Amino acid sequence: MTPPLSPPRPSGHQRERLAFEEFLERRGLKLTRQREAVMKAVLEASGHFEAEEVVTLLRQGALRVSRATVYRTLDLMKECQLVEKLDLGTPHSYYEQVNLGExxxxxxxxxxxxxxxxxxxxxxxxxxxxxxxxxxxxxxxxxxxxxxxxxxxxxxx
Amino acid sequence: MTPPLSPPRPSGHQRERLAFEEFLERRGLKLTRQREAVMKAVLEASGHFEAEEVVTLLRQGALRVSRATVYRTLDLMKECQLVEKLDLGTPHSYYEQVNLGExxxxxxxxxxxxxxxxxxxxxxxxxxxxxxxxxxxxxxxxxxxxxxxxxxxxxxx
DNA sequence: AAAGAGATGAGATTGATTCTCATTAGAGTA
DNA sequence: TACTCTAATGAGAATCAATCTCATCTCTTT
CATH class of the missing domain: 3.30.1490.190 (Ferric-uptake regulator, C-terminal dimerisarion domain)
Structure with a gap:
């Protein structure tokens, strides 16, 4: 897909990662290991997911991330427009990754x-x-x- | 508005009332005084309202109607397509009356x-x-x- | 190492909605 | 009128996602 001679560009989710870092910076907030873990999980998720799924997924990793932090980070990513909150008619919300601006x-x-x-x-x-x-x-x-x-x-x- | 010679037609919320009665009938349910009170409140409501507002309003009447019954009746009216449930982005739902089919x-x-x-x-x-x-x-x-x-x-x- | 600001986690709390279940109401029948 | 059966109701408990509290922790900077 990428033309052989095109300039090197951020791969994976570099752009989103940068966007989030800059967003935190602007707000005087830090990219902690917990926030990084949540961000990684979200960016790698496909389709729609529940907050609880992120909580469960992260339980398996080395770093413990509390439910509160997951919710707080999802909120931040929402403000940064990296994720959207969806109401699919169920009693709880879903989230989905948004490709910058789409x-x-x-x-x-x-x-x-x-x-x-x-x-x-x-x-x-x-x-x-x-x-x-x-x-x-x-x-x-x-x-x-x-x-x-x-x-x-x-x-x- | 009404042409002077037009045939007499249900006034007020007669049509909705009938629709609800028929709906209950079909389901083998009864139009109790409580259900009637909720229906009346809803049909007379303008714009959007919360379930809790109906509860509060009915507290002022002679007949006591419990919260559970209000919610249950709103659900029935929803199935009957007389009201719609709205999610306006708040933590609780709103309801609104729907003029048959609109x-x-x-x-x-x-x-x-x-x-x-x-x-x-x-x-x-x-x-x-x-x-x-x-x-x-x-x-x-x-x-x-x-x-x-x-x-x-x-x-x- | 002391200080200060932000960040975190465990668990409590909230709040709308739903559920439980004992009691009541109402229609039909004897 | 008394009896029966089913649906309906109400009070309060339960649910459950989401938020809040606050003591503790982590960084970074003096």
């Missing part, structure tokens, strides 16, 4: 619980238009579409 | 908390198209746009 919405299957991401430019445009009409200055939005996914539809017939 | 989305001001409703046909169309592309059968959706309302923008400048 936003997407969700199709949630009410039968199997599968969550599919999508991004649609036209949708954003129409939303912007709605906001304009209301003199509303948008910061972010959340669109959840509930229904049945293709797989479940095929099973049910 | 859906709308929300602009939520993160500064003053004001919630504005809107409905946009084009938005629905684009969403339907997204679903079609994913072979997803939509049952309902929830769009929340967060930002600053006109009033707050004017104050802040």
């Amino acid at each position: 936003h997407h919405d969700h199709l949630i299957c009410v039968t199997c619980g599968a969550v599919t991401e999508f991004h649609d430019l036209e949708l954003e445009t129409v939303q912007a238009e709605v906001c304009r009409r209301h003199g509303f200055s948008i910061t972010h939005h959340s669109l959840r579409i509930f229904g049945q996914c293709q797989a479940c539809l095929e099973k049910t017939g | 859906h709308h989305d929300h602009l939520i001001c993160v500064t003053c908390g004001a919630v504005t409703e809107f409905h946009d046909l084009e938005l629905e169309t684009v969403q339907a198209e997204v679903c079609r592309r994913h072979g997803f059968s939509i049952t309902h959706h929830s769009l929340r746009i967060f930002g600053q309302c006109q009033a707050c923008l004017e104050k802040t400048g």
Whole structure:
């Protein structure tokens, strides 16, 4: 994928890591080993995860990280826009990693619980238009579409 | 508004009332005095309200209705599609009355908390198209746009 | 090594919502 | 009216994710 002659660039999650470090710096906060562990777990996670899963995962590592610290760090990463908090209709929240600046919405299957991401430019445009009409200055939005996914539809017939 | 010669039609919330009664009937449930009190409170409510507000309101009436019954009845009305449960980003849920079959989305001001409703046909169309592309059968959706309302923008400048 | 600021962890607390279960209400029947 | 059966209710307990408290710890800087 990377053109052979392109300049070396941060690999893995270097960019996100840097973003978080700078964010902490700006706030006069430190990148402690605990925060680093949480960040690593989050950046390597794929899809959606619960805070509790991070807690459990980190229990297996050498460094102990308390539940409180996990929640606190997730909040920081949210402010830094590295993760988003999701409400998928369950009693607890999910989180997901956000690739710097990219936003997407969700199709949630009410039968199997599968969550599919999508991004649609036209949708954003129409939303912007709605906001304009209301003199509303948008910061972010959340669109959840509930229904049945293709797989479940095929099973049910 | 009503043409003078139009046939008499249910006034007030007769239609909703009937819908609920039929719904209960179908389920082999009864329209008790408690359920009736909750229904009345909800149908007369304007805008968004919390379950707790219904509890408090009903405390003032002659008939005592417990918190459990309020929650249970709200759930029934939700199934009957007379109310919708909203997550406005607060730790607790809001409810709102739905005029039979009408859906709308929300602009939520993160500064003053004001919630504005809107409905946009084009938005629905684009969403339907997204679903079609994913072979997803939509049952309902929830769009929340967060930002600053006109009033707050004017104050802040 | 002393000081100061931020960070952490264990456990307590919160708070909305749900659950439990003994009691009550209401419809139908004898 | 008395009896029965089922659904409904209410008080308070339970749940559970999330937050808070505060004593302790870690760094960094004097």
